Amino acid sequence: MKISIKLEGYLKYKYPSNILELNYSKPVTIRQILKDIKISSADVFFIKVGDLMVKEDYLLIKSNEVKLFPVIGGG
Numbered sequence: 001m002k003i004s005i006k007l008e009g010y011l012k013y014k015y016p017s018n019i020l021e022l023n024y025s026k027p028v029t030i031r032q033i034l035k036d037i038k039i040s041s042a043d044v045f046f047i048k049v050g051d052l053m054v055k056e057d058y059l060l061i062k063s064n065e066v067k068l069f070p071v072i073g074g075g
Contacts, residue, residue, distance in 0.1 A: 001063045003028070005037060009070040015039060030066065031056040045071040 005020040020037055030049075034041055034056065047054050048067040060066075 001025075001060070003033060003060060003063065004065040005033065006065060006067045007039075008067055009072075011039070011043060011068055011070045014043065024060075027059050027061045029056065030054060030058050030060070033060075033066065034068075039068065043070060044068050 001024055003022045003024065005022070007015060007017075007019070015037075022033065022036060030047055031041070034044065041056060046069050047056070047058070048069070049058065049060065049064050
């Protein structure tokens, strides 16, 4: 299954590519994907799969696009 990762906000500039594609032969969690692409979960505020907002333990069982949104800093 093919997983497309799309980085939003400042994540586009912090990491080398704003769209990454990974292939997995079995179901995978968002947590494992973040580990594989070397993105810190501390940088990610929320995660969307399609129209769903999900947590890191969400299990992907088919090809999907995953959008990662950054923590929004403020003062």
